[in-house]
Amino acid sequence: MKSQDVVVLLKLISLHAEFFEKSLSVSDLILTNDSFEDWTDDLGNSEIGRLGISREYFESRFSVRSLAADTGISKSQISLSLKRMYDVGLAKNDRRLGIPKTNSKALLEFIAYGIRYVFPAKEGELTRGIATSIAAPVLQGKLMTSGELAPVWPYAKGKTKGLTVEPLHSNIFQAVRQDGRMYAFLALTDAVRLGKPRERNFAIDTLAKLFNQNI
Template identity: 55%
Template sequence: MSLPDDWRDWQIEDEDALGEDETRLLDSEAGLARYSVRALAEETGISKSQVSLALQRCLQVSLARKDRKTGVPRANTKALFDFIVHGLRYVFPARPGEITRGIATSFAAPVLEGRLFSSGELVMVWPDARGNTKGQAVEPLFKSAPYAVRRDKELYAMLALVDAIRLGHPRESKLAANLLAEYLG
């Protein structure tokens, strides 16, 4: 599954893209360093202490488990998928807010472009001053999501699909769940 080349819904700045060295690092064995608490904090804009606590909670409830060979936490994709599809909307409900400028999410994001057609509804956006889309504000799962998705198009696609599940009607939620299953595959 791939996103269109013009997947960015914001004004691009140098900090948004990974450099060539960072891209090579992700593709190599040394890419395991990408999953350290420090690296995750840097990539997501979440503090190191919050990343550490989140990893501990995920390990405790089996949404993540440590890799037997490397000891690096890995997502338990089946449990994570089940939680997203069946429980996330109750734990992290999303309510459309005021009209604002931001980054398109849910059915307006590039990952669902051309797959769903709305009946004239306003699109959903994560409020962000650099965003290009005007729509109804929806609070992201974490306040730094707009920062994180500018650095990682796969994360952008997955978080937009999660929002489609949180916000969508059954048809939208089912399509988003099927696409998310492909990403988590």
Template identity: 55%
Template sequence: MKSQDIFLLLKLASLAHRESVVSRLGDAVGPAAWQDWLPDEDGDPDLERSLYDSGFVSYESTSKEYGVRALAQSTGISKTQVGLALQRCYDVGLAKPDRLTGVPRANNKALLEFVVYGLRYVFPAKPGEVTRGIATGLGAPVLEGKLMTAGDLVPVWPDPLGNTKGVAVEPLYKTVTRAVRRDSRLYALLALADAIRLGQPRERNLAGEVLAQMLRDER
């Protein structure tokens, strides 16, 4: 396993949630307002997010996002590495092709188990220097106000467009900050994974509960 495999699996989980919303409701409902960054310097809205937010995404168009090329574009992982990551995940049961469509699906139950019980040992994280970036872990909007004490410096992924001053934490993959600006639900999922990587038992338990609920919502 490589760290980008978990990143990719969480992206698949986010895509599945989007697809299920479209399938149930007939049009897209924009993601929750989890954000901790400034607009991109060119000021142009991202196509993926703007289509989703405005309700123009259909079941058919979201299905196309599962292709290797589309996954590479949305995550920043190369096409070759996306293919290899999917194969590794298939081999260990963390993902499998959909029976009807053949698109890759994360095994959310197994993914949750790995993140909660194994992620911090296989891909450990530790705080670094104080910097500007995108809040993660307990400092992220998905866990806002939970278990943090006044004056704590929150963990951040270093990024010049980030809104928060905090302690640097290396993300699971180098392109995470770009990818989460295109998908705020992916941001929440990765931030919860970081809370488990970084946190004490009480913090890990809280993040695990929230992550479990989000992954249940995505089935």
């Protein structure tokens, strides 16, 4: 397993939510901040039709090409990631819809119990970047204490000053710049990778709500 596999799995969850969970209100959890400036402004054919889109467009959003464009991960690596995740049961191909789908319950269990050991993170030097973990909008004001330096993904144009955290993938900004839900997912995952027990537990509970899963 590679860290980029987690990014791909999270993107698949985000895409399914985009199409099929319109009623799920996460606006209070997924907010962009000024670091992004103006970057972001088991169903069948009949259900897809009610979305007001064509099957061709729907399937194209889950294609290797589209996943590569949305995540900044190369097409060859996307294909390899999907194969690995199919092999271990973290993803499957939805035969009726013809698209890949994340096993969100299994992914949540991995994030909760395994990710900080397999893909550990630690804070580094002071820099400018994009807020992540407890400093990201999804957790802003809920866990950080006054005077605490923010964890950040290093980015020269970022407006948040804090301590460097290596993201799960080097092109993390391509994955989050037009997808606020992905930003929330990845920041919460970082809170699990980095955090103390209280922070980890809060992040896991929040991810469970967004995944619509229990753990």
